[in-house]
Amino acid sequence: MNDLKDKNVIITGASQGIGEKIAEQFSNYKSNIFLISRNIKKLNNLKSKLLVNDKIVNCYSGDVTDANQINDIIKDIYNNYNKIDVLINNAGITNDNILATMKYNQWHEVINTNLYGTFNCSKSVVRYMLKQKSGKIINISSIIAEIGNKGQTNYSASKAGIIGFTKSLAKELATRNINVNAINPGFIKTEMTETIINDKEFLNTIPLKKYGSAEDVANLACFLSSEKSNYITGQAINVDGGLAM
Ligand code: NDP
Numbered sequence: 001m002n003d004l005k006d007k008n009v010i011i012t013g014a015s016q017g018i019g020e021k022i023a024e025q026f027s028n029y030k031s032n033i034f035l036i037s038r039n040i041k042k043l044n045n046l047k048s049k050l051l052v053n054d055k056i057v058n059c060y061s062g063d064v065t066d067a068n069q070i071n072d073i074i075k076d077i078y079n080n081y082n083k084i085d086v087l088i089n090n091a092g093i094t095n096d097n098i099l100a101t102m103k104y105n106q107w108h109e110v111i112n113t114n115l116y117g118t119f120n121c122s123k124s125v126v127r128y129m130l131k132q133k134s135g136k137i138i139n140i141s142s143i144i145a146e147i148g149n150k151g152q153t154n155y156s157a158s159k160a161g162i163i164g165f166t167k168s169l170a171k172e173l174a175t176r177n178i179n180v181n182a183i184n185p186g187f188i189k190t191e192m193t194e195t196i197i198n199d200k201e202f203l204n205t206i207p208l209k210k211y212g213s214a215e216d217v218a219n220l221a222c223f224l225s226s227e228k229s230n231y232i233t234g235q236a237i238n239v240d241g242g243l244a245m
Pocket residue numbers: 012013014015016017018019036037038039040042062063064065090091092093113117140141142143184185186187188189190191192193
């Protein structure tokens with residue numbers, strides 16, 4: 001995917017896990033990368049690993065739920081680097097509880113970060129993508145949006161919302177040379193899934209009999225950001241070892 005070279009790519013939630021791996025992959029393709037998450041220290045550590053390719057790696061401390069903060073960051077990137085080729089909406093959290101005992105703030109926090117955060121960042125970049133008449137937006141949803149999960153009504157609702165958002169935005173932007181797609185990861189080894197990953201019984205429910213890696217998700221994120229995916233829009237693609245078949 002040589003066309004990713006010199007592309008300006010914004011990745012939210014890049015300080016660890018899937019976002020970190022996505023950043024590494026784009027760096028391997030020699031893209032310029034703009035990393036956003038709340039923990040600037042972690043982002044700077046990642047930056048020191050990535051600079052080997054001598055590309056632009058900028059870190060921004062930003063909360064995806066803060067529209068003003070996100071607008072300022074995106075404006076700064078556009079004004080200084082003239083275009084925004086790719087946005088990866090990856091920032092996300094869980095805060096699990098069965099509905100009967102779920103606190104109101106558990107609901108709001110998860111919906112706010114995962115769904116409103118995706119809306120915020122997309123809204124902010126779309127004005128520039130429309131101006132430049134090109135762009136790719138990739139939203140990280142989850143297979144839990146499709147199959148549900150006990151204790152995750154908040155999370156599954158936020159991720160199902162992202163799929164609906166993706167399809168509607170893809171239709172809005174289809175004639176403007178802007179593609180919008182979602183990725184539904186299955187169970188990927190990261191901090192988010194640490195407790196589930198040790199559950200052997202659960203492993204047996206995955207047809208490929210193994211958990212995914214952050215790299216598996218990053219591979220698809222790069223493909224959907226490249227020109228090789230120009231005829232794909234409005235899709236939610238599973239990377240789940242066959243779990244949601
Ligand atoms: P991690 O918990 O390892 O990382 C989450 C990232 O999101 C961190 O970099 C965190 O950084 C950032 N983040 C959280 N809240 C905010 C916020 N308000 N503003 C900005 N950044 C934020 O999770 P994963 O890497 O496992 O998950 C990444 C994405 O993939 C999420 O959207 C998740 O829902 C999705 N996913 C993951 C699966 C898995 O199995 N791991 C399966 C399906 C989907 P910081 O704290 O510095 O802000």
